[in-house]
Amino acid sequence: MEVLLGITTSTSTIVVASKAAMRGATxxxxxxxxxxxxxxxxxxxxxxEAGDTLNFSEYIAAxxxxxxxxxxxxxxxxxxxxxxxxELARSLRSRKPYNVNLLLGGVDPISKEPGLWWLDYLAxxxxxxxxxxxxxxxxxxxxxxxxxxxxxxxxxxxEILRMCTDELQRRLPIDFKGMTVKIVGQEGIREIPWDxxxxxxxx
Amino acid sequence: xxxFEYNGSALIAMVGKNCxxxxxxxxxxxxxxTIATDFQRIYKVHDKLxxxxxxxxxxxxxxxxxxxxxxKLYQLREERDMKPETFASLVSALLYxxxxxxxxxxxxxxGLGDEDKPFICTMDSIGAKELAKDFVVAGTASExxxxxxxxxxxxxxxxxELFETVSQALLSSVDRDCLSGWGGHVYVVTPTExxxxxxxxxxx
Numbered sequence: 547m548e549v550l551l552g553i554t555t556s557t558s559t560i561v562v563a564s565k566a567a568m569r570g571a572t573x574x575x576x577x578x579x580x581x582x583x584x585x586x587x588x589x590x591x592x593x594x595e596a597g598d599t600l601n602f603s604e605y606i607a608a609x610x611x612x613x614x615x616x617x618x619x620x621x622x623x624x625x626x627x628x629x630x631x632x633e634l635a636r637s638l639r640s641r642k643p644y645n646v647n648l649l650l651g652g653v654d655p656i657s658k659e660p661g662l663w664w665l666d667y668l669a670x671x672x673x674x675x676x677x678x679x680x681x682x683x684x685x686x687x688x689x690x691x692x693x694x695x696x697x698x699x700x701x702x703x704x705e706i707l708r709m710c711t712d713e714l715q716r717r718l719p720i721d722f723k724g725m726t727v728k729i730v731g732q733e734g735i736r737e738i739p740w741d742x743x744x745x746x747x748x749x
Numbered sequence: 750x751x752x753f754e755y756n757g758s759a760l761i762a763m764v765g766k767n768c769x770x771x772x773x774x775x776x777x778x779x780x781x782x783t784i785a786t787d788f789q790r791i792y793k794v795h796d797k798l799x800x801x802x803x804x805x806x807x808x809x810x811x812x813x814x815x816x817x818x819x820x821k822l823y824q825l826r827e828e829r830d831m832k833p834e835t836f837a838s839l840v841s842a843l844l845y846x847x848x849x850x851x852x853x854x855x856x857x858x859x860g861l862g863d864e865d866k867p868f869i870c871t872m873d874s875i876g877a878k879e880l881a882k883d884f885v886v887a888g889t890a891s892e893x894x895x896x897x898x899x900x901x902x903x904x905x906x907x908x909x910e911l912f913e914t915v916s917q918a919l920l921s922s923v924d925r926d927c928l929s930g931w932g933g934h935v936y937v938v939t940p941t942e943x944x945x946x947x948x949x950x951x952x953x
Contacts, residue, residue, distance in 0.1 A: 635811050639850070664784060670756065670806040672777050672785035683782055 547720045548580065548593040550679035551686060551710060552649040552662045553694065555703035558731040559651035559660045562707060562740075563591045564722035576723040584610040585620040588652040589730050590630070593679050594667060595645035602637075602644045606630055623652025627663040627671060634669035643667070647679045651730045658732060685717050686710040700729065704738075715746040752853045753874075755780065757928025758790055758803040759890035761919055762859040762869045763902065764883060765911035769867040771799045771859040772919045772935040774890070775947075777806055778928060786931040786952070794820055795830040796943065798860035799936055800840070803888035804874065805853035812852050815843060833860030833868040837878060844876030851875050855887040865940040890926035897922045912937045912944070920950045 549564035563580035566573050581591045582603045590606065592599045610629070614620050621629065627650050637644045650663040664677040676690040693706045704727075711725055727740040759774040777788035791801045792813050800816065802809035819839060823831050831839070837858050844852060851874040859869045871885040872878045879885070883902050886894035897918035906914060916935055923930040933948035 631810065635807060638807065666779065666807075668805070668807040669810070670777065670784075671810060672788060672806075674785050677784070687782075 547718060547722060548680050549682040549714060549718075549722055549725070550580065550591050550593050550647070550649050551682055551707070552591070552651050552664075552674075552677045553690065553703050553707060554651075554660045554662045554675050554696065555700045556697050557660060558653065558700050558703070558729050559589075559662050560700075560703050560707060561589050561591050561649060561651040561728050561730065562711075563593070563726050564724070565726055566721070566723035568720075569596070571720075573721075573723065579726055581726060581728055582607050583735055584626055585614055586734050587620065587655050587730060588623045588626050588650065589728055589735055591649045591651070592646055594647050598644045598646050602633075602646045603648075606633065620655065622654050622656070623650065623661050623663070624654070624673075626650060626652065627665070627673070631665060631669050631671040634665060634667070638667075638669050649677055649679065651728075653730050653732060660730070681718060682710075682714060685713045689713060700731070711740070711742060712746050715742065716748060750780070753804045753855070754889050754928060756804075756806040757926075758888035759894060759919060759923050759926065759929035760790060760801040760803045760855075760857045760887040761894055761898065761915060761922075762799075762801065762857045762871075762885050763898065763911060763915050763918075764867040764869055765906040765908060767861075767865050767867065768908045768911060768937065768939040769859045769861065769869060770908075770911045770915040770935060770937045771801055771857065772915050772933055772948075773801055773803075774888075774919070774923050774929040774931060774933055776929055776931040781927065783931070789934070791934060791936060792817070793936075793943075794836060794860075795824075797865075797938060797940075798831065798833055798836055799858075799938065800836075801857040801859075801887070803855045803857070803891075808852040808854045812840075812843070812854055812856070816840060819843070833858060833862050833870075836860065837868075837870045837872070841872055841876035841878050844872065844874060848875055857885055857887050859938075861938060861940060889928040890922045893922035893925040894918060908937050908939050908944070912946070916946075916948055920948060924951055
């Protein structure tokens with residue numbers, strides 16, 4: 547029951563992941579960070595099989611860092627998405643494929659355009675205005691369908707995110723221990739606190 | 750559920766008088782959940798050759814990348830574009846290479862060959878070519894597409910009428926299929942121009 551969410555606004559991309567690290571029905575940790583910074587304008591969130599997720603995302607982070615050092619330039623978010631897809635697609639046809647679902651959020655350093663890429667463990671890749679992985683899809687995509695528009699401001703994006711997290715708290719049977727909310731904006735990546743202590747009434 | 754139906758797709762190519770049309774739906778889903786509504790399944794290989802890939806989205810993307818790579822090498826080596834017939838054989842060979850662990854895709858190839866003669870063709874996931882004079886279809890909506898095309902097709906249509914026929918066939922077929930839809934993407938190719946249009950249909 548890991549939650550992964552992504553919302554683009556007119557200037558930035560909001561990437562969200564749940565904080566609970568679970569193994570079966572047990573919560574092992576309540577401050578898990580399921581995101582990784584690839585370069586100053588690209589952020590990746592991951593979910594899936596326990597060992598695979600961190601192994602794969604660290605492999606991607608190391609290789610994008612290597613690219614930045616070798617070329618004195620960062621990969622654009624779209625180029626990063628292509629690279630990740632290639633690696634996942636290669637892994638899919640190997641003896642032991644990675645079982646990792648990803649969201650890639652970024653702001654293009656040249657065009658300043660925010661972007662969000664949805665990738666599943668089969669390495670299907672799609673550029674989308676908003677996305678979710680796992681059970682969050684069932685609760686959040688309908689809210690985003692209704693309220694999202696490419697021209698929304700960052701504040702409006704966070705308002706819509708609040709609607710999503712409220713709905714998740716209301717409907718998900720397991721407490722996912724809060725959310726890591728990171729924003730890839732024009733000036734880089736920042737994390738904002740996300741208060742989920744407010745009681746949510748059951749419907 | 751077959752892996753060919755995991756993402757959902759509808760593809761159609763039709764021949765007109767010295768022209769052809771190729772069209773697809775725009776949905777990317779994971780079974781019944783819609784992920785993207787502007788997914789691309791038709792790719793331009795060169796000005797007179799188009800490739801549509803139905804079936805599993807990841808394999809469609811992988812196959813497209815491999816085919817474009819091979820076509821670019823061919824262009825550099827031969828200093829010309831590939832003929833549709835040749836390209837069909839290339840796709841077939843690429844698919845059969847993976848005979849015992851196939852790409853889960855059914856491609857549709859449409860192009861203008863020598864003297865701008867239209868060529869359309871489809872094949873199964875292991876590269877068995879099926880040539881046709883009139884139309885070819887593929888994807889989860891293929892059964893309804895066969896019916897629609899069978900009743901709407903006329904030989905030697907001009908490009909505008911061909912566009913209308915292909916679009917109507919596509920839109921009426923995807924309405925009977927839960928896994929494809931969200932409008933359509935149509936290319937009409939004549940010897941002198943490529944016309945690309947986005948269709949709105951039932952967006953649900």
